[in-house]
Amino acid sequence: MKVSVFRTAHFNAAHRLHNPAWDELKNKQVFGACNNPNYHGHNYELEVKVNGLIDPETGYVIDMKELKTLIEQEVIEPFDHKNLNLDTTEFAHLNPTAENIVVVIWQKLRRRIKPDFDLQVRLYETPRNYVEFAG
Secondary structure, rough: OOOEEEEEEEEEEEEEOOOOOOHHHHHHHHHHHHOOOOEEEEEEEEEEEEEEOOOOOOOOOHHHHHHHHHHHHHHHHOOOOHHHHHHHOOOOOOOOHHHHHHHHHHHHOOOOOOOOEEEEEEEEOOOOOOEOOOO
C-alpha cells in the first residue's frame, strides 16, 4: 500500500537568466526582464512529494521531521536569501531557470532519500508559474 506525503517550504532568492554564449541583444530578446543585469527575485514555494510503503512499525512513509530537516539543509540553507548566480556553486555555470532549479533541488534531495521512495518536486516561481520534476 503506497501513500504519498507532502512537505512544503518557502525561500526567497534572486537570479538573472543569461546565456554567456549569446550577445546582450539575444539574451534580452529571449529572457526579457529576467535578464536584468542587476538581477531580480522570487518568493519561491516548494512542494516535495515522497511516495512509498507505510512502515508497519512507525505508521509513517517517511518521518516528516526528517524530511523537513533534509529540505532545510539541502534547499533553504543554501538558497534562501541568496543570489543564485553569484552565491551558489550549483548555478555558477548553470542558468537558474525554474526548470534547472527544480532539477537541482530534486537531485540534492534524491541523494538523501532512500531509493525505494518515489520523489517528486514542484517549484512555484509565482502563483501562476510552476515546474515539476520526478526524475
